[in-house]
Amino acid sequence: MFQLSPEGIKEIKNELGRYEARESAIIPSLYIAQKENKGWISPEVITALSELMEIPASKINEVFKFYTMFNQKPVGKHHVQVCTNISCALEGGRELARHICRELKTKKDEVTADGRFSISNVECLGSCGTAPMMQVNDRYYENLTPESAMNILRGMK
Amino acid sequence: MEVKLLTEFYHLEEFRSLEGYKKNGGYLELNKALKMQPQQIIDEVKASGLRGRGGAGFPTGMKWGFLPKNGEPRYLLCNADEGEPGTFKDRMMMERAPHQLIEGMIISAFAIGSKKSYIYVRGEYDFPIECLRVAVKEAYAAGYLGKNILNSGFDHDLDVYRGAGAYICGEETGMISSLEGLKGQPKLKPPFPAVQGYLRKPTIVNNVETLAAVKYIIRDGAAAYKKYGTEKSTGTKLFSLSGNVKKPGNYEVPLGYSLMNLITQEGGGIKAGRRLKAVIPGGSSAPVLTADEVAKATLDYECLSAMGTMLGSGAVIVIDDSQCMVDVLGVLTHFYHHESCGQCTPCREGTGWLNKIVHSILEGRGRLQDIDLLLKVADNMKGRTICALSDAAALPVLSFVQKFRDEFEFYVREGRSKVKGTTYAEMHH
Numbered sequence: 001m002f003q004l005s006p007e008g009i010k011e012i013k014n015e016l017g018r019y020e021a022r023e024s025a026i027i028p029s030l031y032i033a034q035k036e037n038k039g040w041i042s043p044e045v046i047t048a049l050s051e052l053m054e055i056p057a058s059k060i061n062e063v064f065k066f067y068t069m070f071n072q073k074p075v076g077k078h079h080v081q082v083c084t085n086i087s088c089a090l091e092g093g094r095e096l097a098r099h100i101c102r103e104l105k106t107k108k109d110e111v112t113a114d115g116r117f118s119i120s121n122v123e124c125l126g127s128c129g130t131a132p133m134m135q136v137n138d139r140y141y142e143n144l145t146p147e148s149a150m151n152i153l154r155g156m157k
Numbered sequence: 158m159e160v161k162l163l164t165e166f167y168h169l170e171e172f173r174s175l176e177g178y179k180k181n182g183g184y185l186e187l188n189k190a191l192k193m194q195p196q197q198i199i200d201e202v203k204a205s206g207l208r209g210r211g212g213a214g215f216p217t218g219m220k221w222g223f224l225p226k227n228g229e230p231r232y233l234l235c236n237a238d239e240g241e242p243g244t245f246k247d248r249m250m251m252e253r254a255p256h257q258l259i260e261g262m263i264i265s266a267f268a269i270g271s272k273k274s275y276i277y278v279r280g281e282y283d284f285p286i287e288c289l290r291v292a293v294k295e296a297y298a299a300g301y302l303g304k305n306i307l308n309s310g311f312d313h314d315l316d317v318y319r320g321a322g323a324y325i326c327g328e329e330t331g332m333i334s335s336l337e338g339l340k341g342q343p344k345l346k347p348p349f350p351a352v353q354g355y356l357r358k359p360t361i362v363n364n365v366e367t368l369a370a371v372k373y374i375i376r377d378g379a380a381a382y383k384k385y386g387t388e389k390s391t392g393t394k395l396f397s398l399s400g401n402v403k404k405p406g407n408y409e410v411p412l413g414y415s416l417m418n419l420i421t422q423e424g425g426g427i428k429a430g431r432r433l434k435a436v437i438p439g440g441s442s443a444p445v446l447t448a449d450e451v452a453k454a455t456l457d458y459e460c461l462s463a464m465g466t467m468l469g470s471g472a473v474i475v476i477d478d479s480q481c482m483v484d485v486l487g488v489l490t491h492f493y494h495h496e497s498c499g500q501c502t503p504c505r506e507g508t509g510w511l512n513k514i515v516h517s518i519l520e521g522r523g524r525l526q527d528i529d530l531l532l533k534v535a536d537n538m539k540g541r542t543i544c545a546l547s548d549a550a551a552l553p554v555l556s557f558v559q560k561f562r563d564e565f566e567f568y569v570r571e572g573r574s575k576v577k578g579t580t581y582a583e584m585h586h
Contacts, residue, residue: 018316020356023338027321066340066498068322069280085242086441087399087474089488094585123324123492124242124441125281128399128472129406138283 002044004052008032012052022055026063029053030070039079039137040071068122076111076118078156081135084121087128096132097121099146100153117153159423160385162373162393163366164409167253173288175295178256184301186375190264191309193375198268202371204379206391211236211327211364212440212470214458217371221269223351224359231359233266233274234336235368238320238327240279241440242492243472246395246407247365251278251285254369255292259315261368263301264375266313269361273314276365277332280321289317324496328544329362330354331498342498343544366395386412390457390468398424400475401431412468416446416454420475431477435560439469441489442549444556445476466556481574482561483519484584486553490515493550504547507538511554518565519581521572528565531558 004012011032015025026049033045041064050057064070071079082088082097097108101119104112111118127133130142134149141152161167171177178184190198203218224231235258239247250258258276266274278286293315296302304312318336325331326341333355335341354360370392374382383391390412396419399405403425410419416438420426427433433448438456444466446454454460458468476485490512497508511534514527535551542548558565567575577584 019318019338021338024318024336026338027335028319030321031319062340063338066323067280067320070321084488085492086437086485086488087243087405089485090400090474090476090480098585123495124240124244126239126245126248126279128243128245128397128474131399131405135281140284 002037002042002048004033004048005036008036009052012049016053022053023059025053026055026060027067030060030064034070039075039077040073074111074118077116078118078136078153080117080119080153081122081125082119083123083125083127083131083133083135085124087124088131088133091131093132094121096134096144096146096149100134100149103150104153116156158410158414158418159408160393160411161409162385163250163254163257163369163395164407167249172254173252173256173292175256175292175299178254182376183256184260186372187260187263187301188307190267190375191307191311195268195270198264198371198375201379202268202374205374205382206379206386206389207367207370207374207382208390208458209364210366210370210394210471212241212442214468217363217367220351220363221265221361223349224269224361225352228270229359230273231269231271231361232355233262233269233271234329234332234355234360234362235262235274235276235365236327236329236332236362237276237278237282237285237365238324238332239282239365239470240324240327240496241442241470241472242489243399243437243440243474244397244470245399246397246471248282248285249395249407250365250369251282252288255285255288256296257369257372258289258365259292259296259301261370261372262315263306263313265361265363265368265371266315267309267311268371271361272312274316275336276315276317277326277336278317278319279326280319286317286319293317323498324492325498325544325546328546331544332362333360340498342500345543387455387457387459389459394456394468394471396456396471396473398473398475400473401428401477401480402426402475403428410456413455413457413460416456416473417452419456419473420451424475427475427477431479433475434478434480435476435482437472437474437476437553439467440472441474441492442545442552443467443469444552445560447560479576481576481584482557482564483515483568484574484577484581486557487512487515487519489553490550493546497546497550501542501544501547503538503541504550507534507547508550510534511550515554516581518568521580523565523569523572525566525569527569528558528562
């Protein structure tokens with residue numbers, strides 16, 4: 001059963017009072033809850049948020065599903081998002097994503113057996129000058145080669 | 158020929174901190190502005206010719222002038238959603254000069270009479286957001302935000318709001334919807350945000366770079382700002398250069414600068430053994446230019462508009478002759494289909510069909526009539542929707558097919574790329 005931590009509850013209550021409209025706290029609260037649920041948001045999480053925030057679950061759900069940074073299925077401990085939009089594609093971003101999948105013996109959008117990694121192709125991350133690149137959880141890794149990307153990932157526990 | 162107006166101190170690590178910022182002219186213009194009349198500031202910005210630096214290029218002073226003059230509460234929203242593919246200039250400013258943006262915002266807020274502003278930042282920009290939050294805290298502690306700023310009697314609160322991954326939230330009303338706690342779907346205009354925006358109150362939405370530029374217009378005056386650029390495209394602009402070029406990065410140059418020079422001088426030119434083939438001059442939504450057209454282009458609103466494309470966000474994407482234009486278009490059609498918010502049928506269905514047809518050609522299943530079908534679908538997506546994403550998705554398709562039709566025809570006939578010789582499966586699996 002999913003339960004928010006006391007700190008999480010406190011943070012969410014804070015967000016509820018922070019903006020002009022209470023609903024504006026939905027996005028910040030989804031981030032808080034996602035962090036506490038191993039990087040993804042299940043229906044249980046939505047229920048917990050709805051009860052705490054006193055906002056209908058359907059409202060929270062439609063916001064949740066609209067945005068790409070909220071994960072609707074489990075992700076790896078290190079969620080690897082490789083940009084494959086135009087500037088990165090011109091500089092090998094798609095090949096990089098495939099290389100990572102091959103090296104980690106996994107497929108796009110699946111979690112590795114040991115739970116450490118999931119790989120996704122994503123749209124432009126605003127790092128076009130340092131292509132190709134990837135975002136792992138919240139952090140950018142830029143100017144990558146297939147080798148340097150694997151070195152970075154292999155160093156992640 | 159870079160001009161370091163906004164970017165003068167970006168090389169200094171300390172410029173990010175309040176202390177380092179103040180050492181290099183920080184908040185002097187806020188002080189100056191608060192001693193002016195708000196209307197004076199608006200007039201100065203109008204006279205400067207500053208145009209929105211996010212993509213639309215709408216005259217900033219004119220936009221501010223649309224606000225009601227009745228003193229009712231109004232909001233200032235900084236659009237830091239920076240999602241246009243190829244664009245990464247606002248990120249640089251938020252990371253290296255967050256106080257520059259904050260100062261520009263407070264000055265602008267004072268000019269329009271706003272007591273509350275938000276910086277809406279795309280969710281992926283974790284580090285820029287952190288830089289902004291630290292800077293906002295510093296600004297409050299130093300009295301540049303909050304009550305009675307610098308004893309002027311002007312109160313202002315500023316908060317940073319993190320988005321969650323949606324290109325459409327870069328559209329001003331999509332951003333407003335998102336900030337209100339809704340799905341980030343755009344709203345019909347009119348009413349325009351200046352009349353009815355955030356929470357139905359008068360709202361000004363401006364890009365990061367636009368707001369930062371206000372500081373320099375106050376510092377040097379409108380006349381000095383107009384010395385840069387062209388008659389209708391005044392000032393400097395940050396251009397994000399990327400793609401198949403030796404020195405990608407952000408470069409500040411005066412508007413009107415030669416596009417070819419940006420690529421060959423600042424950008425170091427094309428890599429050895431390759432040649433320039435095409436350039437997308439203003440972010441992925443801007444129609445593509447052939448190499449011949451690039452030679453004639455200057456980076457200002459009028460020239461690029463007259464050439465059938467646009468300055469847009471200033472994201473210059475360089476494509477060399479190793480690239481297959483059908484393949485490149487497939488990357489773009491995938492993007493727009495992914496990002497369509499779904500409200501309007503021409504966009505929701507159209508982006509899906511454009512993507513399907515291009516990928517069907519890429520996978521060797523294209524028919525000759527598919528090429529004209531692409532043009533027809535794209536044509537039916539323009540000017541019929543709540544927002545411009547539909548047009549933005551259509552324009553690349555139209556320009557790629559019109560200017561590189563031979564590649565599409567070859568691919569349909571032969572089932573493989575004219576440039577690469579290989580099939581899609583061979584290219585990407």
